[in-house]
Structure formats: C-alpha cells, structure tokens
Amino acid sequence: MSELELEDRARFEQLVLPHVDAAFNLARWLLRGRADAEDVAQEALLRACRFFRGFHGGDARAWLLQIVRNTCYTWLEKNRPMELSMEFDEEIHVQTCATPETLAIAGDDRERLTLALESLPPRFREVLVLRELEGCSYKEIAAITSIPIGTVMSSLSRARRQLYSALANSASKGAVREV
Amino acid sequence: MKCEFADSLLQGYFDGELSDRRAAEFERHLHHCGYCAAELVDLDLVSAMLRLTPLYQPAPVSLRRKIDAYLRPIEPIAAASQPLLWHWLAAAAALFLIAIVLWRVSPELGGDDYQAELAGEIVEAHLRSLQPGHMAGIASNDEGVVKEWFDDKLKFAFPVHDFAKAGFVLNGGRLDVIEGRSVAVLAYEHNGRQINVFIWPTREPDTSPRVGSRQGFQWVDWRKDKMEFCAVSDADGVDLEQLHQLIISSV
DSSP: OOOOOOHHHHHHHTTTGGGGHHHHHHHHHHTTTTTHHHHHHHHHEEEHHTTTTGGSSHHHHHHHHHHHHHHHHHHHHHHHHHHHTTTTTOOOOOOOOOHHHHHHHHHHHHHHHHHHHHTSSSHHHHHHHIIITTTOOHHHHHHTTTOOHHHHHHHHHHHHHHHHHHHHHHHHHHHHHOO | OOTTTTHHEEEEETTTTOOOHHHHHOOOOOTTTTHHHHHHHHHHHHHHHHHHHHOOOOOOOHHHHHHHHHHHHOOOSSOOHHHHHHHHHHHHHHHHHHHHHHHHSSSSGGGGTHHHHHHHHHHHHHHOOOOOOOOOOOOOOOHHHHHHHHHHHOSOOOOOBBBBBGTTTEEEEEEEEETTTEEEEEEEEEEEEEEEEEEEESSSOEEEEEEEETEEEEEEEEEEETTTEEEEEOOOHHHHOOOOOOOOHHO
C-alpha cells in the first residue's frame, strides 16, 4: 500500500522519479553488482517515498542519493564488512578482483575501467562516480556523502591517482604481453 | 616532489570549482610548478576515459516497475472475500494503535520546527556514526563497563542500561560534539538497525517526547531530570518510542 497522499505522490513522481537512474547507478558502483544494486536501490526508493514528507524542497537528486548511499553502506556493513574495513589501508589499492594481470587481460576499455574502478575502496569510488559519471558539484558531493568539501577534494585527488596508477599498471603489463 | 596543492586547489581548478580570482592565482602557480602541470595532464586523461567510456548504468525496467507498483497499488477487487475482510480489520486495528502511539508521543503539535538545527546536527552525527571505522568509543554490552568509560570522560552522569531482553541491545558508547558541547552517545541495536541516543545536561524543565524526521531518519527527543535525550535511527518511530519508554522507566 502506498503511504503517500495523491498530491504527495504527484510531487514524488515529478521530483524524485527522474533520478531513479542516478540512484541505481550509484548503488551499482558501490555494491559492484546489478542484482544487489537493484534490491538496495529499491529499498532506498521506498524509504525515500516513506519519508518524502521530510523533504522540504531543494536538490531532490542529492536528497535521494544521500538515502541511496546510506542504504548501500548499511547493506555493505551487514553483508560485506571486509570491504569496508580494508578501505583505510592506502597500500591495498588493488583488491583481489583487479590485479594488474586481470586488468591487462580484460578485453576492452570498458571492462578494464570497470575493474580498475571497482578495485578502489568504496569511499574513493563513490566520489569518482558522483563527479565523473553523475556530474555532481563538490557541494552536492559533500551533501550526499556528509563529508566536508575539503575532504571531497582530497578523496577525489587520491581516487584519481589510484585509478590512474591502476590503469597505467595494467597498460604496461599489457604492453609486455604484446611484445 | 608532491606539491602541497595537489590534493586541493589542483582538483578544484581542474573541476572548475574555483572562483575566478583563485583560478587566476592557481594559474600563476602552475607556471612554475612542474608537479601540478604534469598532474593536470594525468587528471585529464583519467577524467576523459571515465567520461568517454559508457560506464553509466541506468536503472533496469524491473526496478521502475516495482517502484510504480508501490506508488500505484492495484485497487482491491470489489467482491471482497472473507480473508480480505480480515486484512481490513487487522489494518484498521494497526492504524488505531499507531494513532494512539503518535497521539501519546506528540501531544503538542506545532512544536514541529523544534530546534530544527539541533535535529539536523544530531542526524549528521548519527550519519557520521554509521560510517565504518567511526566508532571511536567503547564497544561493550556491559552496562557497568560503558558507564565507567563515560564517567572518566564527562562532567555529567547519566544512567546506562542494556535492554537486550526487550530487543534493544546495548552496543557501546562514544563521545560526540553537538552545538559545540560534548555529548554522550549510547549505541543500541534493534532488529539490525542502529539507534543512537544522544545525552547531554540541560537546565530546562522536563518535557514529554517530541518526534520528527530528517533526511529519512526519525528522532525522538525528551528531557528528564535535567538531562536531554535524543534518540535517532532509521528504525520505525514506534521502535524509538519503545526505547524512550524503556529509558524513562529505568531511571
């Protein structure tokens, strides 16, 4: 049963539903899988719907993505706590799924980039996804992730450097393979 | 050598987030900083790859269908059978119960904008606490251990209770800062959801609980015996009300 009044439902459909793609995309990259992302994005959207009365205008996309992000982290904590606990170790920048070797073997650019992006800790992955794929401003990223703008900048910087080195690594391995 | 601006101004400049004045300043810096100049090229490479590769994953149709189905449930068919009647009765009873609880929890309507900023700060603090690795405090189910930990650090004292029997498990405590003052936080878990109870001293008289929600989180706030309590969670308001009852009846 929907808990929204007709009027609220129209507003929800008008303001929030245009951002379902953004919600799914963020969940997909945070959870690294489409099936989990669909479940968690659905949970987040229903939660957004239930608490829609608490939304007092402003940036609906940022509001929704904040809920999606929190739902994703709660899910990760419950289902894959290891993934979150490893993230502060800067040295472990390539997790099991994306060693330079697998990256080099990965066929096309899309696969290579996907693996490299997924090898970053969630905290770095999310700022890159929000900035580069979603086109969010620093201010929006800060609102969505509840971190200060200074930290947004330094996370982006570290994320970009890690991604660059993961890609450069795989490229050089690839070159060696071709010789 | 890495430049001190690499993690801040360089990013802001690259992303077009600097004011004109600061961008001009940074351009002057770029003229004689080889590190930033080289980094800028790498940044552009990474960014271009991310933007040019089709990485964006739009929502599957099945997700949109499920949301639509939730928003526009199919009306029940007129010929209501016996079990349906039961459902309606049960739903009516549940609604009645919720109405009673809400009525009891919020006798004073209009206090809705209750310290909106305070509620905002508390929800922010609650969000921070959900970040992995944030829990710098004491993790213990033992009332005594948690209480002792707080007694060493705070100038005020308050009761610490575990309500595991009622389904609210005490996970520990920590300190936070709300509106510039130290507050105690008791962390509970209920049905897999985290509930934080923020506690600080007040001079105000006792109040009955006030409820509200913010950013998808519910809060219940009350004052008792010169202490203010604010419980926050994404759990149901009814759960928070239950925890409120447990706390006030345990003092």
